Amino acid sequence: MSSGSGTSGEIKADGSFNRQVNKFTVPFGTLPGELPVEAGRYRLLWSAVCPWAHRSVIVRRILGLEDSISLGTASPMRPNLPRVDWEFSLDEDGVDPILGIRYMSEIYKQTDPEYSGRPTVPVIVDVKENKVVNNDYFKLTNYFETVWAPFHKENAPDLYPENLRDEIDHLNDVIFHDVNNGVYKCGFARSQESYEEAYDALFARLDELEQRLSEKRFLAGDFITDSDVRLYATLIRFDAAYYAAFKTNRNRIVDFPNLWGYLRDLYQTPGFGDTTDFHAIKVHYHLSNHIASDDHKSKNILPKGPDLSGLHTAHNREGLNGMKHKFLIK
Structure with missing residues (x-):
């Protein structure tokens, strides 16, 4: 990138x-x-x-x-x-x-x-x-x-189970075009029309994922898969960076009850939150010369918010599959 x-x-x-x-x-x-x-x-x-x-x-x-x-x-x-x-x-x-x-x-x-x-x-x-x-x-x-x-380590989870690969591949393709790359289509657009087209596609897809995650703990069901990793990488940057820097400002992720609970669930899973560096994310998207405003009065100011402490709060999503473990072990 x-x-x-x-x-x-x-x-x-x-x-x-x-x-x-x-x-x-x-x-x-x-x-x-x-x-x-x-x-x-x-x-x-x-x-x-x-x-x-x-x-x-x-x-x-x-x-x-x-x-x-x-x-x-x-x-x-x-x-x-x-x-x-x-x-x-x-x-x-x-x-x-x-x-x-x-x-x-x-x-x-x-x-x-x-x-x-x-x-x-x-x-x-x-x-x-x-x-x-x-x-x-x-x-x-x-x-x-x-x-x-x-x-792989002993008892490593199966993030790409063979019987789900067609579904995962389809999800990955959809998530890439409308969400992962969708925020960049908004942020780097050079015409109002192309920006609004990408913006509408992004939030239509987030609305759809919000509904999907009202019934499933994770995208493919009971266990974390490769698709969840891909969606997480965009959602975790959304409120801290894309919402303001890329003008993806219809809603924050915290405003979606199911996406927000899902994001907290993943963030609290080893491998996700412990590899997430919010300071680096904010510095890059708000202070880097190639993204930040050319206004010399503001481009060197790092936003104080948003408050991300809610990522550590209980997500209460275990009931969607009745299990506390999150991974499918091979």
């Missing part, structure tokens, strides 16, 4: 936002030409602000892949460069300790000197080859859930 002025090439003639296509999409697997599944060989690069990257980190944590795939963390603030980039300024000496790079674009250029797209996260780097091998955020969690199974 990247944002703001660096997305100018992704604005269509009608003013709507059309996200760039990922270039590095070779799958993980065991077939010839696929990326070998090998513990210690890969490094996952992310920023805590990015919902696409956050969901890969959630799944990595839940499945116990932290010892098999290392993690590099970029700053929530964009460097002051003429291009959109991510910077490893959180690390000692301002470089990733494994890859030795200062900016995300360096590893993309090392991999392909002709690469001209935005250097996006999440991205998987082969540390043996010192090159990008996969930045396919749409399928990455599914690889972690399936072909990376030999390295």
